[in-house]
């Protein structure tokens with residue numbers, strides 16, 4: 001076990017105020033003093049209202065909607081902390097946005113996941129802590145340590161607690177099969193796959209369902225719900241093809257565009273998400289939405305990093 005140090009400083013960006021409060025409660029530390037203002041042209045102004053010289057600091061900010069604004073705010077907070085002589089700056093990014101552009105799948109497109117990693121590096125972060133990256137390889141875009149956490153244990157515990165019999169794990173597309181298989185293994189359930197075709201950004205259609213879903217509770221697992229087209233189309237197809245009912249488990253409730261209207265009309269028994277992204281108030285009206293907190297997990301991880309203890313043991317990895 002490493003040597004315990006003085007308590008960490010935790011600063012909240014405006015995208016993650018609620019989650020940061022919960023994390024501070026877990027760590028028994030007050031939120032760090034931070035002032036955020038905007039010039040009339042929309043530029044962000046940041047001031048750290050604490051002496052952080054020589055300290056280990058944790059900045060909690062998801063780069064969720066509005067993505068550009070929240071990303072810029074994160075960069076400015078890191079820059080301000082670096083210039084205030086913080087010793088180690090840990091960027092805690094529960095939802096790492098801009099991750100979907102992580103490869104050149106056509107000519108002359110940007111690699112936003114890499115660019116954002118560069119920006120966070122250059123701003124002065126010494127470490128990144130994040131949950132369920134859109135693809136694990138994004139860790140390699142950073143030249144600083146990345147602690148890549150999983151919401152899987154939280155989601156799996158919840159599903160087990162429903163005490164349902166005869167369920168099937170659904171991968172919402174072919175790209176997610178590897179991760180869906182891990183959920184299926186943890187839940188001791190079979191796996192079925194939705195053959196999804198994308199016809200444009202945020203536009204998808206279900207072509208086929210591969211696997212036996214007849215009469216079973218279908219649990220779709222995904223890393224993020226954006227416009228909810230993927231999960232709602234999948235739910236309709238699953239019901240049409242004989243599933244008993246449909247549940248969705250997802251880490252990041254990005255919820256943009258027509259997500260609210262789609263989810264309200266879709267045949268979904270429950271939508272189980274985490275609080276990596278703060279929900280807009282109208283989503284709290286959805287009676288079938290369950291929000292699980294990642295604060296105890298993130299708080300524990302911060303405590304362990306701060307005390308130089310293993311993080312992997314939390315995910316049962318043998319070291």
Ligand code: R5P
Nearest residue numbers: 202224225226227228229230
């Ligand atoms: C796809 O690769 C992702 O895992 C999600 O399935 C997708 O981004 C969700 O987008 P939407 O909710 O807009 O269909």
